[in-house]
Amino acid sequence: MEILNSKFQPPQLPAILHRERLFRKVSAISGKALITVTAGAGYGKTTLARDAVSRLDIKTVWIRLDPRDTDLMVFMACLESGIRRAFTGLDDHHQKSSPEQSILKHNPRLVLKFLRTLEKTVQKETVMVLDDYHLVQENKTINEALELMLLHLPAHMHLILISRREPPIRLSRLRSMNRLIEISEADLSFTFPEIKDFFSKIFNLPVTDDHILELHEKTGGWAASLVLFRYALKGKTQGEIETCLLGFKGSHRFIFSYLEENIFETQPLETREFMMKAGLLSVIDPEFCNRVFQITNAGIILGRMMEDHLLIFPANENQTLFIFHHLLKDYLAEKLSLEYPVPELNALHQRIAQEIEPDDIFEALFHYIEGRDYDDAIRVIETHELKFLLEGKIHFLGKCLEKIPGTVVENNPKLLFAQAKLFSYYGSPREAVLKLQTAYSLFKKTQSNEDMVKCLVDIGAQYYGSGYVKEAKLLMEQVLSEVNPSSATYIVAMTYLIFLAAVLGEFDASEKYTREAGEVIAEYPDFERCVALALINTSYAYKLYISGDFEKSRALNEKLLKTVLDLKAESVLPLIYYQCSATSAALGRFETGYDYGKKGIEICEKINLRDSKKGWVHIAVSQNCMGLGRFEEAIDHLNAGIEIFEMPCNRWGLANARHCLHQVLVEQKKPDQAKELLLNSLDIIDGYDVIITEGILENSLAALLIQEKNPEEAMDCLNRSRH
CATH class of the missing domain: 1.25.40.10 (Tetratricopeptide repeat domain)
Structure with a gap:
């Protein structure tokens, strides 16, 4: 998974006020594991962190998170990549695929692997800044990973977490150990002396103490409103400043009007048009803008905006890529929706998606959906299904699908099929079956036989995932005659049939399906034949094992x-x-x-x-x-x-897992508990016809009964195992 360099670029700050009272808090970082900087939009969280770490004699790794990092493996890949880039100048993540969530209760290896990287790579005082953590904190496993990481961080390694919302992680232990610094919205609010210094020392504006007092009362020290008011005062006389103050309200609901009057409307029409369109982009590339917006001077416009300090910042060291301040982006998005008719706005999103798709299918999918081009969105999902899986963007894909109106999804069988895949990947086969059944009904209305069969085969796969092995096999057999032998669906169906027959102890049937599939596959082109043989032989290898x-x-x-x-x-x-x-x-x-x-x-x-x-x-x-x-x-x-196995109530899987657990209990000299597990396992698969598993359980139960000196019941178990 390739990670862009711009993700690791600290923001380049304009002239700012060094806020000494807050710097003193951050400078006490030695001996601390974590600093949280939590406040709403526009309170100067990132500015404070950037200023503080630049003034400290400490190595800094800066990571700018975005909504596509909501999968755990992607998140951890970003952290490891940031460390490698900072300390070795190298990063091998562009050569590897790196995706999402593990159940940390049982699999902390992702975090432990990262901690080992820290131990090997980081030998001096270092701070890692996770900017915009609120964009990923809805994922519980990321929060769990962070909690585990904080418990085991090396003493010379520190984290700074910047978020608009309180991070949902447990901090009581860090508080009790005095290893936590918390900077809140109240801390970030400008004090009277800071507002005075901000206007007089940084911008050299003639603002009196009375003006400062009034500003402090009206804004509550909210940084964004102070910055915007500064733009309003540019070039004003004392009398004009007093007039501005009379009409000024510092609350969030007045910010957009100030952006409108003091930044947006002061620009020429050409720049205003550009700003609205560029606000749709996560990173602004002048050449990309020229192509998509059909202009030739994007670089010149961006240069003027930089010169005028119009809430735009470089996104890389070479200053060839740019980002807008989030408040400006929010304003521009609202302005664009008001200024442009919906068809034109949709067309703009679609042009962006088409241009960006060869380089970034994830961003392209986002814009196709925003542009209501659901056909192309479906095409991207279908074409790159494996890429979403391999690069850990399953959670991102789910969030994209959530943005599509429910009425569209429920009436589009291909989107329902994609949703079913998500449920399947997340281990929820029952929900997947419901989506597939609805998709099947819709395909049936359009007489799309190939898609109908594909749905049925996938329903069979979900039956297996739920432990209904016999039902899965029966469904696959029923639809096999309708499957095109040259299609991928045929290979999937035969792969399952070979496997399911073996699970049910029908070894002759498993052999027969293997031969039939081999004859069909022999006619495939070389690459397709190689892939198909790999799938078929995977199931046949299981037949050899289970027999x-x-x-x-x-x-x-x-x-x-x-x-x-x-x-x-x-x-x-x-x-x-x-x-x-x-x-x-x-x-x-x-x-x-x-x-x-x-x-x-x-x-x-x-x-x-x-x-x-x-x-x-x-x-x-x-x-x-x-x-x-x-x-x-x-x-x-x-x-x-x-x-x-418990999540989909996969009885076959549960029985096998409990059989293994019984073996551990036997080794631990706990025969009564082991016997209870075996009886429970036999009970939960009763009537499911998984005779191999039943036989294994009966044999194990017989062994325990013999130890109990109960040969008659043991013989009954052995007799049952033969059937």
Whole structure:
């Protein structure tokens, strides 16, 4: 995932007032883990932090967060990238994919990996500034990651958190340890002496003490209103200043009118038109503006705005990219919506999206949706589905879909299908099925048979994710005759059928489906054939494993692993790592199996996978942990797997996880608890026809009954396991 350099550029400040009372608070950072700077828009949070760290003799890593960082893996990648750039001058994240959330209760490795990077890389006093944290704090896992990080930060490493809202993280421990500095909205409000210095020393404006007192009363010391009032006073006489003061109100609702009168309307028409359009961009590139806005002088206009200090700031060291102050952006967005008819505004968003799509599909998707071009939005989602997954932008994709009116989504089967994919990735197959059923009904109205079949196959996949293995197989079999053999849907259906038949103990059927798929795939073009074979053989390797042919399964999985890594088909890797790990455990190669399993969990986190496949990887890791005598670690992985299986109520997965947990209890000399787990597991899969799992559970129960000297019941269990 490539991360732009501008993300790590501290803001370049104009002439500012050095606020000594606040600087003293920040300068006490030594020995502190965290400084929070929390206030509403326009209180000078970023200005204070930038001024303070520039005056301290301390290494600074500045990270400007944005809404696309709301996925945990993206967030952590930004932090690590910022550290590497600051201390090594290098950053390898542009060569790697880096996505979202893990359940930190069981998987703190992302944070621990970052902390190890800090230990190796950061050897001197350093502060990391996370600007605009409010844009990402709605994600609970990011807050949890930050809490864990703060508990283990090296003593010479400090964080400054800048946010418009109180960060939802637990700070009581840091407070009790005196490792926290809190700067609030009240702290940031300008005092009478600061307002006086601001106007007299910085801007050399003739404002009397009475004027200052009145300003202080009217503004409450709100920095934004003071800055804007300064623009209003430019070139004014004493009498005119008093007139301005009479009409001045410093509250937020008057800011836009001041921007209108003192900044926007003072510009020529050409600049006003440019400002409104450029306000739509997250970063303003003059060449990009020339192309999209069909002008030739964007650079000149931006240069004049910089000279006039019109709330514009450089976004990089070379001053070739720019950003507007957020208050100006908000004003310009409202102004644009008033000045431009909706069709013209939509067309502008669409031009931006078309121009930016080759370089940034995420920004393009945002503008397609803002421009109500839902067809192109759907195209981007469909075309780059895997890219959203691999780069950890699942949460971002969800937020984009939320912006599409519900009536549009509910009447667009392709958007419903995309929503179903999101639910599936997040481990909520039941919600996914509801979306797919609605999508199917809409496709049926338009007689879109190929899409109808695609929905049914995906519904079957969700049945499996919920533990309804038999139902999933039946549905796949019913639609198979309607699937075009040359389509990707055919390969998906056959991949599932080979796998599901094996799970149900129907090994002959699994073999038959494998042969049929192989005959069809033989006619595919080279690349498509290679990908299709990898998918089919992944399921066939599971059939070999579950039928007890561990050595053949191991050999096929290791061959598949190399193929899939060469193809960069990372979405297939979790199952392959699971099978490599599970077969290694069956063969007694526990260290190898453990390593495979850990890689499987890492890839699940990387591609943001939280469905049952991740649960199975945890089970495989636990099996190898038991072989290595690491029973506590095995329990941690089993609990993580159980949590994943419980969300969709995947009974088959839960039964297997609890069977492994019973093995730990046996080793810990707790036979009664182990027996209770087995009985519970048999109960929850009763009637689900997963005979292999039933047989494994019955055999294990028989072993415990023999230990209890209860041979008759043990024999009953063994007899049941044969059926």
